[in-house]
Amino acid sequence: xxxxxxxxxxxxxxxxxxxxxxxxxxxxxxxxxxxxxxxxxxxxxxxxxxxxxxxxxxxxxxxxxxxxxxxxxxxxxxxxxxxxxxxxxxxxxxxxxxxxxxxxxxxxxxxxxxxxxxxxxxxxxxxxxxxxxxxxxxxxxxxxxxxxxxxxxxxxxxxxxxxxxxxxxxxxxxxxxxxxxxxxxxxxxxxxxxxxxxxxxxxxxxxxxxxxxxxxxxxxxxxxxxxxxxxxxxxxxxxxxxxxxxxxxxxxxxxxxxxxxxxxxxxxxxxxxxxxxxxxxxxxxxxxxxxxxx
Amino acid sequence: xxxxxxxxxxxxxxxxxxxxxxxxxxxxxxxxxxxxxxxxxxxxxxxxxxxxxxxxxxxxxxxxxxxxxxxxxxxxxxxxxxxxxxxxxxxxxxxxxxxxxxxxxxxxxxxxxxxxxxxxxxxxxxxxxxxxxxxxxxxxxxxxxxxxxxxxxxxxxxxxxxxxxxxxxxxxxxxxxxxxxxxxxxxxxxxxxxxxxxxxxxxxxxxxxxxxxxxxxxxxxxxxxxxxxxxxxxxxxxxxxxxxxxxxxxxxxxxxxxxxxxxxxxxxxxxxxxxxxxxxxxxxxxxxxxxxxxxxxxxxxxxxxxxxxxxxxxxxxxxxxxxxxxxxxxxxxxxxxxxxxxxxxxxxxxxxxxxxxxxxxxxxxxxxxxxxxxxxxxxxxxxxxxxxxxxxxxxxxxxxxxxxxxxxxxxxxxxxxxxxxxxxxxxxxxxxxxxxxxxxxxxxxxxxxxxxxxxxxxxxxxxxxxxxxxxxxxxxxxxxxxxxxxxxxxxxxxxxxxxxxxxxxxxxxxxxxxxxxxxxxxxxxxxxxxxxxxxxxxxxxxxxxxxxxxxxxxxxxxxxxxxxxxxxxxxxxxxxxxxxxxxxxxxxxxxxxxxxxxxxxxxxxxxxxx
Numbered sequence: 041x042x043x044x045x046x047x048x049x050x051x052x053x054x055x056x057x058x059x060x061x062x063x064x065x066x067x068x069x070x071x072x073x074x075x076x077x078x079x080x081x082x083x084x085x086x087x088x089x090x091x092x093x094x095x096x097x098x099x100x101x102x103x104x105x106x107x108x109x110x111x112x113x114x115x116x117x118x119x120x121x122x123x124x125x126x127x128x129x130x131x132x133x134x135x136x137x138x139x140x141x142x143x144x145x146x147x148x149x150x151x152x153x154x155x156x157x158x159x160x161x162x163x164x165x166x167x168x169x170x171x172x173x174x175x176x177x178x179x180x181x182x183x184x185x186x187x188x189x190x191x192x193x194x195x196x197x198x199x200x201x202x203x204x205x206x207x208x209x210x211x212x213x214x215x216x217x218x219x220x221x222x223x224x225x226x227x228x229x230x231x232x233x234x235x236x237x238x239x240x241x242x243x244x245x246x247x248x249x250x251x252x253x254x255x256x257x258x259x260x261x262x263x264x265x266x267x268x269x270x271x272x273x274x275x276x277x278x279x280x281x282x283x284x285x286x287x288x289x290x291x292x293x294x295x296x297x298x299x300x301x302x303x304x305x306x307x308x309x310x311x312x313x314x315x316x317x318x319x320x321x322x323x324x325x326x327x328x329x330x331x332x333x334x
Numbered sequence: 335x336x337x338x339x340x341x342x343x344x345x346x347x348x349x350x351x352x353x354x355x356x357x358x359x360x361x362x363x364x365x366x367x368x369x370x371x372x373x374x375x376x377x378x379x380x381x382x383x384x385x386x387x388x389x390x391x392x393x394x395x396x397x398x399x400x401x402x403x404x405x406x407x408x409x410x411x412x413x414x415x416x417x418x419x420x421x422x423x424x425x426x427x428x429x430x431x432x433x434x435x436x437x438x439x440x441x442x443x444x445x446x447x448x449x450x451x452x453x454x455x456x457x458x459x460x461x462x463x464x465x466x467x468x469x470x471x472x473x474x475x476x477x478x479x480x481x482x483x484x485x486x487x488x489x490x491x492x493x494x495x496x497x498x499x500x501x502x503x504x505x506x507x508x509x510x511x512x513x514x515x516x517x518x519x520x521x522x523x524x525x526x527x528x529x530x531x532x533x534x535x536x537x538x539x540x541x542x543x544x545x546x547x548x549x550x551x552x553x554x555x556x557x558x559x560x561x562x563x564x565x566x567x568x569x570x571x572x573x574x575x576x577x578x579x580x581x582x583x584x585x586x587x588x589x590x591x592x593x594x595x596x597x598x599x600x601x602x603x604x605x606x607x608x609x610x611x612x613x614x615x616x617x618x619x620x621x622x623x624x625x626x627x628x629x630x631x632x633x634x635x636x637x638x639x640x641x642x643x644x645x646x647x648x649x650x651x652x653x654x655x656x657x658x659x660x661x662x663x664x665x666x667x668x669x670x671x672x673x674x675x676x677x678x679x680x681x682x683x684x685x686x687x688x689x690x691x692x693x694x695x696x697x698x699x700x701x702x703x704x705x706x707x708x709x710x711x712x713x714x715x716x717x718x719x720x721x722x723x724x725x726x727x728x729x730x731x732x733x734x735x736x737x738x739x740x741x742x743x744x745x746x747x748x749x750x751x752x753x754x755x756x757x758x759x760x761x762x763x764x765x766x767x768x769x770x771x772x773x774x775x776x777x778x779x780x781x782x783x784x785x786x787x788x789x790x791x792x793x794x795x796x797x798x799x800x801x802x803x804x805x806x807x808x809x810x811x812x813x814x815x816x817x818x819x820x821x822x823x824x825x826x827x828x829x830x831x832x833x834x835x836x837x838x839x840x841x842x843x844x845x846x847x848x849x850x851x852x853x854x855x856x857x858x859x860x861x862x863x864x865x866x867x868x869x870x871x872x873x874x875x876x877x878x879x880x881x882x883x884x885x886x887x888x889x890x891x892x893x894x895x896x897x898x899x900x901x902x903x904x905x906x907x908x909x910x911x912x913x914x915x916x917x918x919x920x921x922x923x924x925x926x927x928x929x930x931x932x933x934x935x936x937x938x939x940x941x942x943x944x
Binding site: 041045049052053055056109137138139140141144146147150151153154155156157158159182183185187188189191192193194195196197199214222223224239240243247251254255257259261262263266268272275276277278279280282283302305306309312313314316317318319320321322323324325326327 | 381383384386387388389390391392393394395396398399400402403407409410411412413414415416417418419420421422423424425426427428429430431437438439440456457460461462487488489514516575576578579580581602605606607608610611
């Protein structure tokens with residue numbers, strides 16, 4: 041993410057949380073947080089529980105976030121945070137760059153706050169016959185992160201949707217929605233068609249579809265990881281087994297037990313480290329009501 | 335319950351137009367309840383994608399959607415939904431190999447050998463490695479890069495960093511400041527719950543912490559100063575061996591100190607069997623305790639688990655150290671005090687019934703007298719307090735105090751003042767003594783020179799503040815402490831040793847504050863050296879004899895750790911002071927010490943050149 045993208049991301053978040061943008065330049069914003077955003081970002085749980093218990097009007101924080109890349113030649117130990125006093129109070133200054141704590145926190149916050157949605161596409165204004173009702177069908181949209189993992193890892197992201205009316209799967213579902221106007225309210229002159237699929241069935245079909253797609257992927261990485269795993273297992277076998285074999289004396293039983301336990305522990309660590317696996321995570325998902333039937 | 339047909343072309347009934355104002359959730363009945371029988375667990379039975387690979391699905395977000403659908407919401411904002419996806423895309427790790435962490439660390443630029451090391455640890459050593467760079471090449475940075483990369487990739491969530499107690503805060507600061515890694519220092523039992531914890535090894539291996547840690551699981555364990563794990567019968571070794579871990583980094587500048595078996599133990603801790611069984615190792619690779627055989631094979635086996643960058647490999651350029659000794663002659667009054675104290679020390683060295691504590695304070699006195707009258711004064715007063723009312727020593731001590739009173743000027747302070755004026759640039763002045771520090775602060779202030787103090791007892795905030803002041807406001811910093819926690823003063827390249835510690839490592843630490851990676855200028859070092867005193871001998875020993883000021887960084891470490899196996903240099907010097915009768919004899923003894931240091935140095939040189 042470059043500075044411009046971060047800028048846009050942060051402003052979108054602040055606007056969606058109805059924060060008061062005091063100043064906005066290409067390289068920075070100064071913002072007085074809304075109570076909602078303050079709760080999520082300022083890290084003041086005690087203050088907020090005080091506000092909640094006493095009913096005091098909350099005083100939210102003001103930040104000035106600068107999006108320029110910090111200078112690599114600057115002091116590395118200096119704190120990235122500082123503040124200035126202004127007429128309207130204290131303004132905390134921070135660098136928000138890709139990798140900064142603040143941006144990581146924002147990522148976290150939006151991932152918590154943008155998990156599940158139900159939305160309707162707004163019909164174009166004025167074009168529709170006011171007496172006619174437009175039929176809408178429901179889609180289950182799911183963004184799926186796939187992790188290919190052994191001692192290394194890579195990820196892929198699938199933004200799919202399935203029509204709950206017809207079971208059709210759209211592999212570019214988020215792209216399809218990108219330029220449409222969505223609203224949380226059911227628009228007027230719209231009626232919703234009954235679903236053919238339950239949510240769960242829709243999800244199952246998405247997963248089955250994903251499974252089919254992944255099966256045809258290249259598993260060279262997994263074969264290599266497995267070879268490494270076998271290698272490592274063999275190496276520790278050659279180390280532990282001869283030792284265990286020599287411990288035959290009854291007095292050594294306890295010692296042998298300990299060593300055998302250590303051997304098993306090492307084996308499970310190697311498994312943990314190398315065993316190839318694929319994990320799928322639903323990042324977020326929603327029900328999207330769109331006009332027409334696909 | 336009627337379950338709608340799942341077939342893609344299944345029937346649909348037109349739904350009557352809704353009330354125009356129906357709220358979003360009003361469409362609840364549209365989503366039939368989940369298929370029955372009851373839903374499978376979140377992590378349903380894994381599916382096979384490939385004979386070797388299973389797929390597991392974390393559906394928790396979807397399950398939440400179902401729950402909210404049943405209860406009519408609440409629903410998240412569309413903008414946030416999209417932002418969440420955007421965040422996901424930004425964080426996505428799209429390939430196995432790239433070092434993603436580099437794009438996330440705009441605050442500093444790792445050196446090429448550090449990046450290269452991180453890459454090798456990740457891709458060749460698969461996260462289990464010994465980082466054995468020579469001192470000063472940035473093992474901490476390398477470990478930080480590896481940790482950061484694993485965190486970004488989601489391969490590490492819980493990490494444990496075990497270090498000597500004195501380095502805990504420094505590690506936390508590096509990880510926080512340089513790497514934006516939210517590491518915390520372990521302070522209370524509940525600190526262990528944090529994902530990334532830095533703790534002292536000594537705390538961690540003690541109950542009840544030990545149990546807590548052994549019951550846990552760590553994706554990554556980093557052990558700094560790992561040569562403390564060289565003996566497999568020690569608690570440290572057993573403890574690390576027992577911890578459940580996926581990846582593991584052991585950091586040490588001296589993988590072999592005494593014995594080849596130390597190396598074997600260290601590697602076995604990391605990867606049992608890498609060098610075969612103990613017997614195999616001895617038979618295949620050990621010629622005698624300190625010498626390997628079949629070196630090529632050994633190197634190959636080592637190269638799979640250990641990385642050792644050397645300064646001599648090039649690529650890492652340190653600036654030069656330019657050393658000047660500043661000889662000066664004490665005023666007659668000062669010399670009188672010096673001789674008075676020396677005399678006192680010799681006379682009373684063995685009058686104290688061999689009581690070590692009081693002998694050491696005598697040696698301290700001898701050292702202080704080379705620094706400032708203020709430093710001696712305090713110690714004399716303390717000595718005085720310890721004597722009984724009728725002790726004959728009291729009179730002697732008062733005589734010395736009288737000598738102090740006669741001293742009106744401090745030759746060294748004046749010389750320092752002159753030096754600092756000539757330098758005309760940021761200068762750090764080191765002294766061993768608080769009293770000298772106070773005196774110098776006062777003296778400089780009287781002469782219109784701003785100086786800031788720095789000492790070990792200051793808390794972190796104050797230390798940072800003093801560093802800031804030095805950087806931005808003051809020309810001079812007067813420091814009593816050099817070691818331990820990271821004070822990095824690369825913006826300054828002049829060091830004045832107002833007095834010299836008798837421990838060469840402490841001298842090296844002083845210079846290391848300034849002369850380190852990131853220093854762009856040659857570093858000028860001035861040693862004040864009062865002629866005709868023991869200081870002259872010490873400077874001669876350190877500078878002329880072993881030329882320590884110009885040794886490559888880290889070399890001194892090795893020499894000293896070899897040399898001090900039996901007794902520390904500091905102690906030997908103290909011994910000399912107490913035992914010798916006159917200056918000439920003392921000089922000879924110190925010379926002898928220098929010779930044997932020199933010998934150690936050349937032996938190490940021979941050994942490191944295969």
